[in-house]
Amino acid sequence: MNQKAEITRKINGTLEVPDFPIIPFIEGDGIGPDIWRATRMVIDKAVEAAYGSQKKICWLEVYAGEKGYRETGQWLPETTLETIQKHVIAIKGPLTTPVGKGIRSLNVSIRRKLQLYACMRPIKYLGSVPSPIRYPEKFDMVIFRENTEDVYAGIEWQAGSSQTKNILSFLSKEMGISLPQDAGIGLKSISEKNSKRLVTKAIAYAIKNKLPSVTLMHKGNIMKFTEGAFRNWGYEVAEEIFGDQTLTEKQLLDIYNGKQPPGKVVIKDRLADMLFQQVLIEPEKYHVIATPNLNGDYLSDALAAAVGGLGLAPGANIGDDYAVFEATHGTAPTLAGKDKANPSSLILSGAMMLDYIGWTKASKFIKQALEATLKAGVFTLDLASQVKGAKAVKCSQFAQAIIKRIGSF
Secondary structure (H helix, E strand, O other), rough: OOOOOOOOOOOOOOOOOOOOEEEEEEEEOOOOHHHHHHHHHHHHHHHHHHHOOOOOOEEEEEOOHHHHHHOOOOOOHHHHHHHHHOOOOOOOOOOOOOOOOOOOOOHHHHHHOOOOOEEEEEEEEOOOOOOOOHHHHEEEEEEEOOOOHHHOOOOOOOOOHHHHHHHHHHHHHHHHOOOOOOOOOOOOOOOOOHHHHHHHHHHHHHHOOOOOOOEEOOOOOOOOOOHHHHHHHHHHHHHHHHHEEEHHHHHHHHHHOOOOOOOOOEEEEEHHHHHHHHHHHHHHHHOOEEEEEHHHHHHHHHHHHOOHHHOOEEEEOOOOOOOOEEEOOOOOOHHOOOOOOOOOHHHHHHHHHHOOOOOOHHHHHHHHHHHHHHHHHOOOOHHHOOOOOOOOOOHHHHHHHHHOOOOOO
16 A cells, blocks of 8 residues: 655655655745635646556645744744755745835745745747637746845844944945945845855756746846856856756857757847836747846736736745745735635645655646636636626636546647
Protein backbone atom coordinates (compact mmCIF):
# COMPACT_ATOMS: atom_id res chain seq x y z
CA MET A 1 0.00 0.00 0.00
CA ASN A 2 1.36 3.44 -0.94
CA GLN A 3 2.13 5.66 2.04
CA LYS A 4 2.07 9.44 2.17
CA ALA A 5 5.51 11.01 2.50
CA GLU A 6 7.39 14.30 2.24
CA ILE A 7 8.87 15.60 -0.98
CA THR A 8 12.65 15.74 -0.63
CA ARG A 9 15.44 17.40 -2.57
CA LYS A 10 18.43 15.40 -3.75
CA ILE A 11 22.01 16.63 -3.47
CA ASN A 12 21.97 17.60 -7.16
CA GLY A 13 18.93 19.84 -6.54
CA THR A 14 16.29 17.67 -8.21
CA LEU A 15 13.12 16.67 -6.38
CA GLU A 16 12.22 13.23 -5.10
CA VAL A 17 8.41 13.18 -5.30
CA PRO A 18 6.49 10.25 -3.79
CA ASP A 19 3.18 9.14 -5.27
CA PHE A 20 1.33 10.44 -2.20
CA PRO A 21 3.20 13.66 -1.32
CA ILE A 22 2.31 15.72 1.73
CA ILE A 23 1.93 19.35 0.63
CA PRO A 24 1.31 22.14 3.17
CA PHE A 25 -1.24 24.83 2.36
CA ILE A 26 -2.10 28.21 3.88
CA GLU A 27 -5.77 29.03 3.36
CA GLY A 28 -5.23 32.79 3.34
CA ASP A 29 -7.22 35.76 4.59
CA GLY A 30 -10.30 37.47 3.17
CA ILE A 31 -11.34 35.52 0.08
CA GLY A 32 -8.58 32.99 0.80
CA PRO A 33 -10.86 30.24 2.18
CA ASP A 34 -13.26 30.59 -0.77
CA ILE A 35 -10.63 30.38 -3.50
CA TRP A 36 -8.66 27.68 -1.66
CA ARG A 37 -11.70 25.38 -1.48
CA ALA A 38 -12.25 25.86 -5.21
CA THR A 39 -8.58 25.32 -6.00
CA ARG A 40 -8.26 22.18 -3.92
CA MET A 41 -11.25 20.60 -5.68
CA VAL A 42 -9.79 21.39 -9.11
CA ILE A 43 -6.29 20.12 -8.27
CA ASP A 44 -7.59 16.91 -6.70
CA LYS A 45 -9.82 16.20 -9.71
CA ALA A 46 -7.00 16.88 -12.19
CA VAL A 47 -4.63 14.54 -10.35
CA GLU A 48 -7.30 11.83 -10.23
CA ALA A 49 -8.09 12.26 -13.94
CA ALA A 50 -4.42 12.12 -14.87
CA TYR A 51 -3.21 9.30 -12.62
CA GLY A 52 -6.24 7.48 -11.22
CA SER A 53 -5.52 6.02 -7.79
CA GLN A 54 -1.77 5.88 -8.41
CA LYS A 55 -1.11 9.42 -7.22
CA LYS A 56 -2.77 11.78 -4.78
CA ILE A 57 -1.81 14.91 -2.86
CA CYS A 58 -2.12 14.65 0.92
CA TRP A 59 -2.90 18.19 2.04
CA LEU A 60 -1.57 19.56 5.34
CA GLU A 61 -2.87 22.85 6.67
CA VAL A 62 -0.43 25.31 8.23
CA TYR A 63 -1.27 28.72 9.62
CA ALA A 64 -0.37 32.30 8.80
CA GLY A 65 -2.15 35.65 8.70
CA GLU A 66 -5.39 36.20 10.57
CA LYS A 67 -6.04 32.49 11.05
CA GLY A 68 -2.48 32.03 12.26
CA TYR A 69 -3.02 34.78 14.83
CA ARG A 70 -6.31 33.25 15.98
CA GLU A 71 -4.85 29.75 16.28
CA THR A 72 -1.40 30.52 17.71
CA GLY A 73 -1.24 34.19 18.66
CA GLN A 74 1.35 34.75 15.91
CA TRP A 75 0.89 36.18 12.41
CA LEU A 76 3.59 33.88 11.02
CA PRO A 77 4.27 30.98 13.41
CA GLU A 78 7.75 29.50 13.29
CA THR A 79 6.17 26.06 13.02
CA THR A 80 4.65 27.09 9.69
CA LEU A 81 8.06 27.93 8.25
CA GLU A 82 9.55 24.74 9.69
CA THR A 83 6.78 22.65 8.14
CA ILE A 84 7.29 24.20 4.71
CA GLN A 85 11.03 23.57 4.99
CA LYS A 86 10.39 19.95 5.92
CA HIS A 87 8.04 19.39 2.98
CA VAL A 88 9.99 21.56 0.46
CA ILE A 89 6.96 23.11 -1.29
CA ALA A 90 3.68 24.74 -0.26
CA ILE A 91 0.76 26.67 -1.71
CA LYS A 92 -0.97 29.68 -0.16
CA GLY A 93 -3.85 32.08 -0.52
CA PRO A 94 -3.53 35.87 -0.07
CA LEU A 95 -2.48 37.22 3.34
CA THR A 96 -3.42 40.49 5.01
CA THR A 97 -0.84 43.28 5.12
CA PRO A 98 -1.88 46.60 6.72
CA VAL A 99 -0.98 49.76 4.76
CA GLY A 100 1.17 52.35 6.52
CA LYS A 101 1.06 50.68 9.94
CA GLY A 102 1.07 47.41 11.83
CA ILE A 103 2.81 44.17 10.88
CA ARG A 104 5.29 43.84 8.04
CA SER A 105 4.19 42.01 4.91
CA LEU A 106 3.82 38.32 5.70
CA ASN A 107 4.42 37.50 2.05
CA VAL A 108 7.77 39.29 2.15
CA SER A 109 8.64 37.61 5.46
CA ILE A 110 7.98 34.14 4.03
CA ARG A 111 10.06 34.88 0.94
CA ARG A 112 12.99 36.27 2.88
CA LYS A 113 13.06 33.66 5.65
CA LEU A 114 12.92 30.76 3.18
CA GLN A 115 15.20 32.53 0.67
CA LEU A 116 12.61 32.30 -2.08
CA TYR A 117 14.58 34.75 -4.16
CA ALA A 118 12.79 34.37 -7.50
CA CYS A 119 9.19 35.46 -7.92
CA MET A 120 8.01 33.82 -11.13
CA ARG A 121 4.95 35.34 -12.82
CA PRO A 122 3.75 33.89 -16.15
CA ILE A 123 1.74 36.31 -18.30
CA LYS A 124 -0.37 34.51 -20.91
CA TYR A 125 -3.70 35.31 -22.50
CA LEU A 126 -6.21 32.50 -22.12
CA GLY A 127 -8.71 33.60 -24.75
CA SER A 128 -12.24 35.08 -24.57
CA VAL A 129 -11.33 37.09 -21.47
CA PRO A 130 -12.05 40.84 -21.53
CA SER A 131 -8.86 42.87 -22.01
CA PRO A 132 -8.07 46.59 -22.45
CA ILE A 133 -5.40 45.60 -25.02
CA ARG A 134 -6.11 45.34 -28.75
CA TYR A 135 -4.13 42.13 -29.30
CA PRO A 136 -3.90 40.37 -25.92
CA GLU A 137 -3.21 37.03 -27.66
CA LYS A 138 0.34 38.29 -28.30
CA PHE A 139 1.12 38.22 -24.57
CA ASP A 140 3.10 35.16 -23.56
CA MET A 141 6.01 35.94 -21.26
CA VAL A 142 7.40 35.14 -17.82
CA ILE A 143 8.67 37.67 -15.29
CA PHE A 144 11.44 36.73 -12.86
CA ARG A 145 11.39 39.31 -10.08
CA GLU A 146 14.06 39.40 -7.37
CA ASN A 147 12.35 38.76 -4.05
CA THR A 148 14.73 39.45 -1.18
CA GLU A 149 16.09 42.98 -1.49
CA ASP A 150 15.53 46.38 -3.16
CA VAL A 151 13.17 48.78 -1.34
CA TYR A 152 10.62 45.96 -1.03
CA ALA A 153 12.73 44.43 1.73
CA GLY A 154 11.00 46.95 3.98
CA ILE A 155 14.13 48.49 5.54
CA GLU A 156 12.83 51.91 6.50
CA TRP A 157 12.44 54.35 9.36
CA GLN A 158 9.48 56.57 10.21
CA ALA A 159 9.65 60.34 9.83
CA GLY A 160 10.54 62.02 13.12
CA SER A 161 11.87 58.85 14.78
CA SER A 162 15.18 58.85 16.61
CA GLN A 163 16.61 56.43 14.04
CA THR A 164 15.64 58.73 11.18
CA LYS A 165 17.14 61.74 12.94
CA ASN A 166 20.41 59.83 13.37
CA ILE A 167 20.45 58.89 9.69
CA LEU A 168 19.69 62.44 8.58
CA SER A 169 22.47 63.74 10.82
CA PHE A 170 24.95 61.20 9.45
CA LEU A 171 24.06 61.98 5.86
CA SER A 172 24.46 65.69 6.46
CA LYS A 173 27.71 65.59 8.47
CA GLU A 174 29.54 62.67 6.86
CA MET A 175 28.20 62.56 3.31
CA GLY A 176 27.24 66.16 2.59
CA ILE A 177 23.68 65.16 1.72
CA SER A 178 20.84 67.35 2.92
CA LEU A 179 17.33 65.91 3.12
CA PRO A 180 14.10 67.36 4.55
CA GLN A 181 13.99 66.89 8.32
CA ASP A 182 10.44 65.56 8.12
CA ALA A 183 11.38 62.79 5.66
CA GLY A 184 10.84 59.09 6.19
CA ILE A 185 13.90 57.09 5.12
CA GLY A 186 14.03 53.82 3.18
CA LEU A 187 17.06 51.78 2.16
CA LYS A 188 17.47 50.31 -1.32
CA SER A 189 20.10 47.60 -1.64
CA ILE A 190 20.87 45.46 -4.69
CA SER A 191 23.70 42.97 -4.35
CA GLU A 192 25.82 41.04 -6.81
CA LYS A 193 25.05 37.64 -5.30
CA ASN A 194 21.28 38.08 -5.22
CA SER A 195 21.13 39.67 -8.66
CA LYS A 196 23.21 36.95 -10.27
CA ARG A 197 21.25 34.06 -8.80
CA LEU A 198 17.98 35.63 -10.00
CA VAL A 199 19.26 36.18 -13.54
CA THR A 200 20.77 32.69 -13.56
CA LYS A 201 17.34 31.21 -12.86
CA ALA A 202 15.73 33.38 -15.57
CA ILE A 203 18.25 32.42 -18.25
CA ALA A 204 18.12 28.73 -17.28
CA TYR A 205 14.32 28.86 -17.66
CA ALA A 206 14.60 30.44 -21.12
CA ILE A 207 17.10 27.78 -22.24
CA LYS A 208 15.05 24.90 -20.85
CA ASN A 209 11.87 26.13 -22.49
CA LYS A 210 13.56 27.16 -25.77
CA LEU A 211 12.53 30.81 -25.47
CA PRO A 212 14.28 33.39 -27.70
CA SER A 213 15.22 36.13 -25.23
CA VAL A 214 15.83 37.34 -21.68
CA THR A 215 15.43 41.06 -21.02
CA LEU A 216 17.10 42.75 -18.02
CA MET A 217 14.75 45.46 -16.76
CA HIS A 218 16.37 48.32 -14.81
CA LYS A 219 16.53 52.06 -14.21
CA GLY A 220 20.31 52.13 -14.38
CA ASN A 221 20.56 55.52 -16.08
CA ILE A 222 19.51 57.11 -12.77
CA MET A 223 20.27 54.47 -10.11
CA LYS A 224 23.65 53.52 -11.52
CA PHE A 225 25.07 51.58 -8.56
CA THR A 226 21.95 49.57 -7.76
CA GLU A 227 19.81 48.96 -10.83
CA GLY A 228 22.67 49.74 -13.19
CA ALA A 229 24.72 47.15 -11.35
CA PHE A 230 21.84 44.65 -11.67
CA ARG A 231 22.06 45.09 -15.44
CA ASN A 232 25.82 44.64 -15.52
CA TRP A 233 25.77 41.58 -13.27
CA GLY A 234 23.07 40.08 -15.49
CA TYR A 235 25.31 40.30 -18.54
CA GLU A 236 28.18 38.81 -16.52
CA VAL A 237 26.02 35.80 -15.62
CA ALA A 238 25.12 35.27 -19.26
CA GLU A 239 28.77 35.29 -20.30
CA GLU A 240 30.24 33.37 -17.36
CA ILE A 241 27.63 30.62 -16.94
CA PHE A 242 25.79 30.46 -20.27
CA GLY A 243 28.40 31.77 -22.68
CA ASP A 244 27.88 29.04 -25.27
CA GLN A 245 24.08 29.36 -25.16
CA THR A 246 23.57 33.13 -25.14
CA LEU A 247 24.54 36.23 -27.11
CA THR A 248 23.94 39.96 -26.76
CA GLU A 249 21.91 42.10 -29.14
CA LYS A 250 25.16 43.63 -30.41
CA GLN A 251 26.57 40.19 -31.17
CA LEU A 252 23.32 39.26 -32.89
CA LEU A 253 23.69 42.22 -35.24
CA ASP A 254 27.46 42.21 -35.71
CA ILE A 255 28.04 38.48 -36.06
CA TYR A 256 24.71 37.08 -37.25
CA ASN A 257 23.27 40.03 -39.22
CA GLY A 258 20.28 40.11 -36.89
CA LYS A 259 19.25 36.53 -37.66
CA GLN A 260 19.08 34.57 -34.42
CA PRO A 261 20.89 31.22 -34.63
CA PRO A 262 19.17 28.08 -33.30
CA GLY A 263 19.87 27.22 -29.67
CA LYS A 264 20.95 30.74 -28.69
CA VAL A 265 19.10 33.01 -26.24
CA VAL A 266 19.46 36.76 -26.82
CA ILE A 267 20.25 38.75 -23.65
CA LYS A 268 19.11 42.35 -23.83
CA ASP A 269 18.32 45.16 -21.42
CA ARG A 270 15.73 47.92 -21.31
CA LEU A 271 15.14 50.92 -19.07
CA ALA A 272 12.12 50.32 -16.86
CA ASP A 273 10.03 53.23 -18.16
CA MET A 274 10.79 52.31 -21.76
CA LEU A 275 9.96 48.65 -21.18
CA PHE A 276 6.56 49.49 -19.74
CA GLN A 277 5.46 50.89 -23.08
CA GLN A 278 7.33 48.36 -25.19
CA VAL A 279 5.68 45.30 -23.62
CA LEU A 280 2.31 46.81 -24.46
CA ILE A 281 3.18 47.91 -28.01
CA GLU A 282 5.31 44.91 -29.04
CA PRO A 283 4.71 42.13 -26.49
CA GLU A 284 5.82 39.45 -28.96
CA LYS A 285 9.42 40.69 -28.63
CA TYR A 286 9.63 39.84 -24.92
CA HIS A 287 9.74 36.31 -23.55
CA VAL A 288 11.52 36.27 -20.17
CA ILE A 289 12.04 39.45 -18.15
CA ALA A 290 14.45 39.56 -15.18
CA THR A 291 14.04 42.52 -12.88
CA PRO A 292 14.74 43.92 -9.41
CA ASN A 293 11.88 43.70 -6.96
CA LEU A 294 9.92 46.93 -7.20
CA ASN A 295 10.06 47.16 -11.01
CA GLY A 296 8.87 43.58 -11.24
CA ASP A 297 6.00 44.22 -8.85
CA TYR A 298 4.68 47.06 -10.98
CA LEU A 299 5.30 45.33 -14.30
CA SER A 300 3.76 41.98 -13.41
CA ASP A 301 0.53 43.59 -12.18
CA ALA A 302 0.31 45.86 -15.22
CA LEU A 303 0.77 42.93 -17.58
CA ALA A 304 -1.75 40.87 -15.63
CA ALA A 305 -4.29 43.60 -16.45
CA ALA A 306 -3.48 43.14 -20.14
CA VAL A 307 -4.53 39.48 -20.04
CA GLY A 308 -7.60 39.78 -17.85
CA GLY A 309 -6.51 41.01 -14.43
CA LEU A 310 -4.92 39.73 -11.24
CA GLY A 311 -7.69 37.18 -10.82
CA LEU A 312 -6.07 35.24 -13.67
CA ALA A 313 -2.42 35.80 -12.71
CA PRO A 314 -0.53 32.83 -11.18
CA GLY A 315 2.71 33.11 -9.26
CA ALA A 316 5.45 31.17 -7.54
CA ASN A 317 8.24 32.09 -5.15
CA ILE A 318 11.19 29.79 -5.76
CA GLY A 319 14.61 29.41 -4.16
CA ASP A 320 17.33 26.82 -4.28
CA ASP A 321 15.73 24.74 -1.52
CA TYR A 322 12.03 25.59 -1.27
CA ALA A 323 9.10 26.86 -3.35
CA VAL A 324 5.80 28.47 -2.37
CA PHE A 325 3.03 28.90 -4.94
CA GLU A 326 0.49 31.65 -4.33
CA ALA A 327 -2.39 33.76 -5.53
CA THR A 328 -0.90 37.04 -6.71
CA HIS A 329 -3.80 39.30 -5.71
CA GLY A 330 -4.92 40.68 -2.37
CA THR A 331 -7.45 39.48 0.19
CA ALA A 332 -10.49 41.46 -1.16
CA PRO A 333 -12.16 41.59 2.30
CA THR A 334 -15.42 42.99 0.90
CA LEU A 335 -15.92 39.66 -0.94
CA ALA A 336 -14.78 37.43 1.92
CA GLY A 337 -17.10 34.52 2.59
CA LYS A 338 -19.50 35.48 -0.22
CA ASP A 339 -18.40 32.81 -2.72
CA LYS A 340 -17.93 35.49 -5.40
CA ALA A 341 -14.16 35.70 -5.89
CA ASN A 342 -12.28 34.47 -8.96
CA PRO A 343 -10.15 31.44 -7.94
CA SER A 344 -8.21 31.30 -11.24
CA SER A 345 -5.02 32.87 -9.91
CA LEU A 346 -4.66 30.23 -7.19
CA ILE A 347 -5.82 27.43 -9.51
CA LEU A 348 -3.18 28.35 -12.10
CA SER A 349 -0.59 28.65 -9.33
CA GLY A 350 -1.58 25.11 -8.39
CA ALA A 351 -0.94 24.07 -12.00
CA MET A 352 2.51 25.67 -11.74
CA MET A 353 3.10 23.64 -8.59
CA LEU A 354 2.14 20.43 -10.39
CA ASP A 355 4.59 21.27 -13.19
CA TYR A 356 7.26 21.93 -10.58
CA ILE A 357 6.89 18.45 -9.06
CA GLY A 358 6.75 16.82 -12.48
CA TRP A 359 3.01 16.04 -12.57
CA THR A 360 2.68 17.78 -15.92
CA LYS A 361 -0.30 15.77 -17.19
CA ALA A 362 -2.48 16.98 -14.30
CA SER A 363 -1.24 20.53 -14.82
CA LYS A 364 -2.12 20.38 -18.50
CA PHE A 365 -5.62 19.15 -17.65
CA ILE A 366 -6.16 22.16 -15.37
CA LYS A 367 -4.97 24.72 -17.91
CA GLN A 368 -7.01 23.20 -20.73
CA ALA A 369 -10.17 22.99 -18.64
CA LEU A 370 -9.82 26.51 -17.26
CA GLU A 371 -9.30 28.00 -20.71
CA ALA A 372 -12.26 26.05 -22.09
CA THR A 373 -14.44 27.28 -19.22
CA LEU A 374 -13.56 30.89 -19.95
CA LYS A 375 -14.11 30.41 -23.69
CA ALA A 376 -17.56 29.06 -22.87
CA GLY A 377 -18.34 32.42 -21.26
CA VAL A 378 -18.40 31.13 -17.70
CA PHE A 379 -17.13 34.07 -15.63
CA THR A 380 -16.90 35.05 -11.99
CA LEU A 381 -17.98 38.53 -10.90
CA ASP A 382 -14.71 40.33 -11.76
CA LEU A 383 -14.82 39.23 -15.40
CA ALA A 384 -18.59 39.16 -15.93
CA SER A 385 -18.81 42.82 -14.94
CA GLN A 386 -16.65 43.66 -17.98
CA VAL A 387 -18.69 41.67 -20.52
CA LYS A 388 -22.04 43.00 -21.70
CA GLY A 389 -24.82 40.56 -20.93
CA ALA A 390 -22.60 38.13 -19.02
CA LYS A 391 -23.98 36.52 -15.88
CA ALA A 392 -21.59 35.94 -13.01
CA VAL A 393 -21.29 32.50 -11.44
CA LYS A 394 -20.15 31.83 -7.89
CA CYS A 395 -16.57 30.89 -7.06
CA SER A 396 -17.60 27.32 -6.26
CA GLN A 397 -19.70 27.09 -9.45
CA PHE A 398 -16.74 28.24 -11.51
CA ALA A 399 -14.62 25.49 -9.96
CA GLN A 400 -17.30 22.92 -10.78
CA ALA A 401 -17.43 24.16 -14.38
CA ILE A 402 -13.68 23.57 -14.66
CA ILE A 403 -13.95 20.14 -13.04
CA LYS A 404 -16.58 19.07 -15.61
CA ARG A 405 -14.13 19.84 -18.41
CA ILE A 406 -11.02 18.21 -16.91
CA GLY A 407 -9.65 15.38 -19.02
CA SER A 408 -12.07 15.95 -21.91
CA PHE A 409 -9.49 17.18 -24.42
